[in-house]
Amino acid sequence: MTQRWVLDEIVDPFGAKVLVERDAAGAVSSARFDLAGLPRVDALLAGQPVTGVPNLVEKLCGICPAAHHLAGVRALEALAGSPELTPTAKAVRALLHYGSALETHAPRLISTDRETALAMRRFGKAAMAAAGSPGHFPTTAIPGGVKAAVSAEARDGLAGAAADLLTQLVAVAVKQLQSPGTLPVYAGADVALVDLGASPDLLGERVRAVAASGATILSGASASAWDGLVAEQYVGAPAPRPYLVALGPDHGRYRVGPMAQLRVGELATPIAAGLQQDWLAQSGDAGGARAIMTVHAVEAIIALLADPELVNGEPTVEVGPCAPESVGVGWVDGPRGLLVHRYQTGAEGQLTAAQILTPTAQNEPWLADLLLSAATGSTAALDLEDAVREADPCLPCSSAPVGGMGLQVDIVSADGGY
Amino acid sequence: MCVGIPAKILQITSGVLPMARVSLNGEELDCQLAYFPEAEVGDYVLIQNGFVMDVLDPQAAADSLAAFAELGVLNIPAEAG
Numbered sequence: 001m002t003q004r005w006v007l008d009e010i011v012d013p014f015g016a017k018v019l020v021e022r023d024a025a026g027a028v029s030s031a032r033f034d035l036a037g038l039p040r041v042d043a044l045l046a047g048q049p050v051t052g053v054p055n056l057v058e059k060l061c062g063i064c065p066a067a068h069h070l071a072g073v074r075a076l077e078a079l080a081g082s083p084e085l086t087p088t089a090k091a092v093r094a095l096l097h098y099g100s101a102l103e104t105h106a107p108r109l110i111s112t113d114r115e116t117a118l119a120m121r122r123f124g125k126a127a128m129a130a131a132g133s134p135g136h137f138p139t140t141a142i143p144g145g146v147k148a149a150v151s152a153e154a155r156d157g158l159a160g161a162a163a164d165l166l167t168q169l170v171a172v173a174v175k176q177l178q179s180p181g182t183l184p185v186y187a188g189a190d191v192a193l194v195d196l197g198a199s200p201d202l203l204g205e206r207v208r209a210v211a212a213s214g215a216t217i218l219s220g221a222s223a224s225a226w227d228g229l230v231a232e233q234y235v236g237a238p239a240p241r242p243y244l245v246a247l248g249p250d251h252g253r254y255r256v257g258p259m260a261q262l263r264v265g266e267l268a269t270p271i272a273a274g275l276q277q278d279w280l281a282q283s284g285d286a287g288g289a290r291a292i293m294t295v296h297a298v299e300a301i302i303a304l305l306a307d308p309e310l311v312n313g314e315p316t317v318e319v320g321p322c323a324p325e326s327v328g329v330g331w332v333d334g335p336r337g338l339l340v341h342r343y344q345t346g347a348e349g350q351l352t353a354a355q356i357l358t359p360t361a362q363n364e365p366w367l368a369d370l371l372l373s374a375a376t377g378s379t380a381a382l383d384l385e386d387a388v389r390e391a392d393p394c395l396p397c398s399s400a401p402v403g404g405m406g407l408q409v410d411i412v413s414a415d416g417g418y
Numbered sequence: 419m420c421v422g423i424p425a426k427i428l429q430i431t432s433g434v435l436p437m438a439r440v441s442l443n444g445e446e447l448d449c450q451l452a453y454f455p456e457a458e459v460g461d462y463v464l465i466q467n468g469f470v471m472d473v474l475d476p477q478a479a480a481d482s483l484a485a486f487a488e489l490g491v492l493n494i495p496a497e498a499g
Contacts, residue, residue, distance in 0.1 A: 059482045059484075060419070060421055060486065360419075
């Protein structure tokens with residue numbers, strides 16, 4: 001397949017565009033965020049040797065290459081029979097992932113708490129470096145484990161900075177919870193990865209879905225069941241409108257990310273779990289959820305630093321070749337939510353089809369709901385910028401200071417004219 | 419997915435919202451440096467939607483450009499710079 005991206009759409013600083021549609025009577029009938037700046041790469045990957053696909057995808061990613069790195073390696077491992085990793089491999093990968101989450105969330109604080117934001121970024125980068133990924137593009141994981149354990153020196157350096165950062169981030173979260181934003185009630189489900197005890201786990205091996213009512217839709221399905229869990233209404237589109245297969249396209253909409261992570265189960269780290277209870281009691285917003293998940297990330301890193309397996313132990317297990325004519329699914333719950341890599345192989349081990357389903361693509365329907373609510377004024381104090389900031393699409397505009405997002409709003413009439 | 423394209427900083431304009439003029443595939447573009455005010459002229463940086471999102475070492479920049487070239491999605495050379 002030949003496809004060229006329009007360079008200006010990828011690098012345009014004012015590329016964040018909202019399309020608002022009015023009906024024949026002039027009333028706002030729908031609104032959506034234009035994802036032209038976030039093209040799908042899935043079709044372009046066909047024909048590549050499958051073992052090189054994670055490396056290729058992460059080299060294209062501007063914001064969260066670590067999430068793509070880990071999801072891609074997990075997909076390769078699924079193709080190789082899903083080997084049980086060593087405790088050291090799990091710990092090092094978790095350090096990379098939580099460090100990446102902190103680094104990714106840091107820009108959100110730049111305009112309100114620059115000192116904490118820069119401390120977050122430094123700590124996140126140091127955690128990623130300790131886990132074997134000192135540069136922008138991660139090199140930590142390999143099929144079957146990780147390249148190396150963490151050095152004692154790097155572990156001790158992180159331990160020295162973790163407590164202060166935790167204090168700073170708890171203060172940010174408490175402040176955030178004191179002034180929650182107003183969000184319309186979301187009618188869809190919340191989807192996030194969990195551990196075997198149903199606690200949110202950014203590297204979990206089970207996915208859990210909870211309805212708006214709190215009822216459990218999926219208690220914990222594995223990645224191998226992916227094809228029966230989620231389908232794209234518009235397959236391969238930048239805005240594919242995915243849905244839970246069990247509920248169908250009309251009733252199966254869902255969201256991912258920090259709000260979903262806090263709604264699917266109780267966090268396993270104590271300070272963040274306490275904040276989570278406050279957040280649930282006040283029907284908190286996405287800003288509060290992000291702040292709590294950063295506290296959780298630092299607590300999780302502190303626990304990892306106390307784990308002797310992080311620095312001592314076997315980094316890998318033996319892993320076989322990727323199976324031909326098979327399907328492998330790898331996932332992580334990234335800082336913005338669930339990221340899925342699905343690889344399908346041909347007879348020669350080449351990739352014949354890929355699905356890279358990002359949190360932004362999964363949250364696009366939720367963002368459309370928020371934008372409609374803002375455009376119609378049905379939710380007081382929610383404007384278009386607030387809507388974008390809440391759903392947090394994977395674009396720098398999400399981190400812009402209040403009033404500085406530079407959203408372009410195109411009004412479209414029912415007949416398609418402007 | 420989010421796409422980050424490596425470019426080289428040619429010039430920096432300081433201020434409350436610092437800007438960088440960068441070279442990308444022979445084309446010069448202006449980008450925001452708000453997230454990475456410590457970047458310097460000559461650095462390779464990752465651009466996404468007009469913002470510098472990270473500073474790259476030259477090898478990482480070359481690797482990233484090679485990935486874009488391999489997929490043929492942008493008319494850019496495989497070597498950094």
